[in-house]
Amino acid sequence: xxxxxxxxxxxxxxxxxxxxxxxxxxxxxxxxxxxxxxxxxxxxxxxxxxxxxxxxxxxxxxxxxxxxxxxxxxxxxxxxxxxxxxxxxxxxxxxxxxxxxxxxxxxxxxxxxxxxxxxxxxxxxxxxxxxxxxxxxxxxxxxxxxxxxxxxxxxxxxxxxxxxxxxxxxxxxxxxxxxxxxxxxxxxxxxxxxxxxxxxxxxxxxxxxxxxxxxxxxxxxxxxxxxxxxxxxxxxxxxxxxxxxxxxxxxxxxxxxxxxxxxxxxxxxxxxxxxxxxxxxxxxxxxxxxxxxxxxxxxxxxxxxxxxxxxxxxxxxxxxxxxxxxxxxxx
Amino acid sequence: xxxxxxxxxxxxxxxxxxxxxxxxxxxxxxxxxxxxxxxxxxxxxxxxxxxxxxxxxxxxxxxxxxxxxxxxxxxxxxxxxxxxxxxxxxxxxxxxxxxxxxxxxxxxxxxxxxxxxxxxxxxxxxxxxxxxxxxxxxxxxxxxxxxxxxxxxxxxxxxxxxxxxxxxxxxxxxxxxxxxxxxxxxxxxxxxxxxxxxxxxxxxxxxxxxxxxxxxxxxxxxxxxxxxxxxxxxxxxxxxxxxxxxxxxxxxxxxxxxxxxxxxxxxxxxxxxxxxxxxxxxxxxxxxxxxxxxxxxxxxxxxxxxxxxxxxxxxxxxxxxxxxxxxxxxx
Numbered sequence: 001x002x003x004x005x006x007x008x009x010x011x012x013x014x015x016x017x018x019x020x021x022x023x024x025x026x027x028x029x030x031x032x033x034x035x036x037x038x039x040x041x042x043x044x045x046x047x048x049x050x051x052x053x054x055x056x057x058x059x060x061x062x063x064x065x066x067x068x069x070x071x072x073x074x075x076x077x078x079x080x081x082x083x084x085x086x087x088x089x090x091x092x093x094x095x096x097x098x099x100x101x102x103x104x105x106x107x108x109x110x111x112x113x114x115x116x117x118x119x120x121x122x123x124x125x126x127x128x129x130x131x132x133x134x135x136x137x138x139x140x141x142x143x144x145x146x147x148x149x150x151x152x153x154x155x156x157x158x159x160x161x162x163x164x165x166x167x168x169x170x171x172x173x174x175x176x177x178x179x180x181x182x183x184x185x186x187x188x189x190x191x192x193x194x195x196x197x198x199x200x201x202x203x204x205x206x207x208x209x210x211x212x213x214x215x216x217x218x219x220x221x222x223x224x225x226x227x228x229x230x231x232x233x234x235x236x237x238x239x240x241x242x243x244x245x246x247x248x249x250x251x252x253x254x255x256x257x258x259x260x261x262x263x264x265x266x267x268x269x270x271x272x273x274x275x276x277x278x279x280x281x282x283x284x285x286x287x288x289x290x291x292x293x294x295x296x297x298x299x300x301x302x303x304x305x306x307x308x309x310x311x312x313x314x315x316x317x318x319x320x321x322x323x324x325x326x327x328x329x330x331x
Numbered sequence: 332x333x334x335x336x337x338x339x340x341x342x343x344x345x346x347x348x349x350x351x352x353x354x355x356x357x358x359x360x361x362x363x364x365x366x367x368x369x370x371x372x373x374x375x376x377x378x379x380x381x382x383x384x385x386x387x388x389x390x391x392x393x394x395x396x397x398x399x400x401x402x403x404x405x406x407x408x409x410x411x412x413x414x415x416x417x418x419x420x421x422x423x424x425x426x427x428x429x430x431x432x433x434x435x436x437x438x439x440x441x442x443x444x445x446x447x448x449x450x451x452x453x454x455x456x457x458x459x460x461x462x463x464x465x466x467x468x469x470x471x472x473x474x475x476x477x478x479x480x481x482x483x484x485x486x487x488x489x490x491x492x493x494x495x496x497x498x499x500x501x502x503x504x505x506x507x508x509x510x511x512x513x514x515x516x517x518x519x520x521x522x523x524x525x526x527x528x529x530x531x532x533x534x535x536x537x538x539x540x541x542x543x544x545x546x547x548x549x550x551x552x553x554x555x556x557x558x559x560x561x562x563x564x565x566x567x568x569x570x571x572x573x574x575x576x577x578x579x580x581x582x583x584x585x586x587x588x589x590x591x592x593x594x595x596x597x598x599x600x601x602x603x604x605x606x607x608x609x610x611x612x613x614x615x616x617x618x619x620x621x622x623x624x625x626x627x628x629x630x631x632x633x634x635x636x637x638x639x640x641x642x643x644x645x646x647x648x649x650x651x652x653x654x655x656x657x658x659x660x661x662x
Contacts, residue, residue: 060535137577181537194581204391205581206512206537212578217570217596224600226577239548246468246557247543248579250525250536265548269555 028174030324031167037322040315041171041278048254048276049178055276057254059179064255065245065266066172068186068193068210070300071259071282072201073164074153076291078113079299080160081188082124084147086111088131105130117298128189129230132213136225137191144195158329161200165282166325168257172201180255185245186210187237187262191228209248211236241266254278260300267305267314279314281305286320289330359505361655362498368653371646372502372609379585379607380509386607388585390510395586396576396597397503399517399524399541401631402590402613403532404495405484407622409444410630411491412519413455415478417442419462436461448629459520460561463544467556468522475526489660492531496613497656499588503532511586516576517541518568518593522559540579542567572597585609591631598636598645610645612636617651620661 032038047055048062069075086108093100093109100106104123107115116127132140148161156163172182184203186193190210197203214231217224236244242265245253256263256270259282267279283302284293294302309316319326363369378386379393400406417439424431424440431437435454438446447458463471479492487494503513515534517524521541528534545562548555567575573596576584587594587601590613598610614633615624625633640647650657 190578190581206579208581215574215578217573217600224573224596224603226573226600242548242555242557243546247521247546248537250521250539265555269548269557272555 028177029167029170031170033322033324035322037315037317041280044255044276044278045175045178057276061251061254062175062178062180063183063249063251063253064175064180065183065185065209065241065253065257065270066168067258067260067263067266068184068188069259070284071165071257071263072168072172072184073160074290075300076293077154077299079188080153080163081192082116082127083151083160084144084192085127085131086113086116087147087151088143089127092131099130102126125232128213128232132189132192133228133230136220136227137215140191140228141195144192148196158327161196162329163327164200165323166328166330167323168282169201169328171257172203175255176202181207183207183209183245183249183253185236185241185266187235189213190236209236209244237262239265242269245269256280257282258305259284260302261304264304267309268312271312271314279309279312280317281309281314282317282319285318286323286326288320289326290319292320359508360498360501362501364653364655366653368646368648372611375586375607375609376506376509388607392582392585393506393509393511394514394580394582394584395506395511396514396516396540396572396584396588396601397499398589398591398594398597399515399519400590401615402496402588402594403499403503403515404491405621406631407624408485408630410519411484411494412523413447413458414482414491415475415523416458416462417444417447418478418482419474420458423462430461433457456563459544459563463520463523464559464561467551467558468546471522471559472526475523479527489658492527493660494658495531496654497659497661498654499613500532500659502588503534506586507533512538514538514540514576514580514584516567516572516597518566520544521567540567540575568593570596573600576600587611588613589636590615591633592635595635598640599643602643602645610640610643611648612640612645613648614650616649617654617657619651620657621650623651 029038047053048057050056066072069079089105090109100109104116104119104126107118108127116123148159151160152158153160153163175182182203184193184197184207188210190208190212193210194205194208197208198205211232212234214229214233216227216229218227234240241263252273253270254276255278256267257280258267271277271279281302284291284300286292293300294306306316360369378384379388381387397403400410420436421440431440435447435450435457438449439458447454479490482491483489484491484494507513513534515524515528515538519541521539521543524541525536525539528539529536542563543565545560545564547558547560549558565571572594583604584601585607586609587598588611589598602608602610612633615622615631617623624631625637637647
């Protein structure tokens with residue numbers, strides 16, 4: 001059988017098209033060291049995307065959920081959004097000092113972290129209420145973006161959105177290239193995360209799930225606006241995460257990644273489903289390149305996940321061992 | 332300049348590719364009569380999808396939201412989900428009559444519509460609580476699908492999912508073919524609508540927004556489950572609709588369709604945005620082929636929308652005049 005010129009051209013055209021439709025050849029996870037972590041991820045993705053594999057999952061069911069703080073970007077020495085809240089509060093207080101009507105608020109406005117946290121969760125909510133409300137969502141996000149563009153992290157001197165984990169950026173892209181829908185499921189505020197998630201993670205606003213503040217629909221000078229009010233409507237943490245995922249997505253994920261016990265129920269629910277499932281916990285083990293913390297940490301405490309995760313088949317990613325690079329700006 | 336054989340083949344290949352990427356030729360809205368309604372819709376879609384048009388909107392901002400009851404399917408003589416609630420209640424009461432501990436519940440279980448509605452909204456919530464809770468979301472949706480597959484509408488004898496509006500099915504598909512993301516934004520329960528929206532409307536679970544019942548995350552025999560509890564967490568109606576859309580999608584839609592004053596704020600917010608915007612109200616004017624109702628109707632009351640809609644530039648669709656067919660099964 002001989003190929004005509006036309007056949008040959010058809011062949012070339014089809015091959016070119018197929019190449020364009022396929023993910024790039026080569027290593028999709030170059031910042032992951034070779035080893036068990038990387039190979040388990042790749043093995044899972046290969047299985048669920050191969051129609052001949054018994055673990056195959058149709059693309060529309062390939063839902064992957066990611067915690068944000070400590071899973072996609074750093075969370076030390078404080079949740080970055082908390083620093084934003086303190087800075088916003090200081091700005092507002094500069095114009096109207098009377099808003100600082102408690103010790104916690106006064107501490108927060110002068111940047112005293114210890115004082116701001118002295119009253120525990122109650123004080124935290126007070127700070128968020130005083131810094132995140134009284135404006136519409138658009139205005140809030142414009143301010144959040146301005147802060148993210150300029151504020152510097154106290155120990156690295158980097159802007160906060162630079163402190164995302166390069167290996168996780170690669171994992172997000174890899175999963176999307178393989179037909180997954182990637183979601184953020186964070187205890188952080190949804191409006192805050194949406195201000196940067198598309199630019200930084202490639203995750204559009206409608207795939208960001210987070211804690212939700214109270215809001216109201218108002219006419220301001222005849223124009224409708226959605227105003228951020230004081231108070232929390234929903235806390236997207238612990239058992240709230242599976243509830244929020246089912247409420248938002250309507251499907252149970254097949255892949256979940258977190259780093260703290262606040263993600264336990266999300267991983268538990270995800271990996272208990274039938275068929276192929278993947279649970280991943282980022283273990284902060286690298287005091288030189290990032291931070292090392294787990295049990296007993298105030299931020300991102302990881303205890304139950306370390307104790308029970310391996311027995312449940314969850315992958316515990318050891319940052320020091322498994323990641324060749326931490327941040328995109330690392331050499 | 333002459334074309335080589337290779338040039339010609341390249342040309343053919345590119346033309347074939349482009350044709351495949353473009354929407355089908357011909358009338359995308361065959362069940363819409365020619366006239367102002369149809370031409371305004373097509374003109375809007377042409378404008379926002381044409382990069383050379385000053386009203387162009389990038390695909391990722393092309394969000395279209397649709398009310399469900401009375402906008403995508405009928406809602407007479409009652410909201411279909413309410414009939415489901417009554418039927419479910421009767422089933423449960425057959426096994427355990429003690430659950431019927433009020434006049435409203437007893438009326439609902441025997442199919443007495445008037446008695447079931449006698450106590451207004453309070454009674455309604457009672458019926459929903461007694462029929463929609465005490466099971467996990469998967470089980471609930473399995474039951475909803477079983478009901479949708481078998482229950483018959485009292486006057487048409489059709490199954491409820493057959494009573495969707497053919498012109499709106501065409502509109503949904505048309506918008507999606509033109510790069511829109513189509514969402515349902517309904518006062519109905521989100522778990523109920525998700526049980527059929529993908530099959531019937533081509534709308535996946537994560538693009539259904541609705542009222543939300545209370546739920547809890549529980550371990551049942553060691554397996555995690557999301558249980559539907561009595562009580563309502565969020566009512567997706569009136570000013571709740573814009574709040575829910577921004578909370579879920581994170582973007583303001585550019586196209587909104589409804590049929591009652593419960594959709595007023597959704598259309599108001601959508602069409603007040605900058606740039607190209609479209610608001611559409613389905614006016615039920617066809618007592619022969621569907622139902623005719625608006626002002627003063629118990630179900631789907633439309634007053635403010637009729638009074639203010641035209642002045643706001645909203646399209647009022649006259650079902651009798653504008654729709655050549657109502658249901659897919661119509662000749």
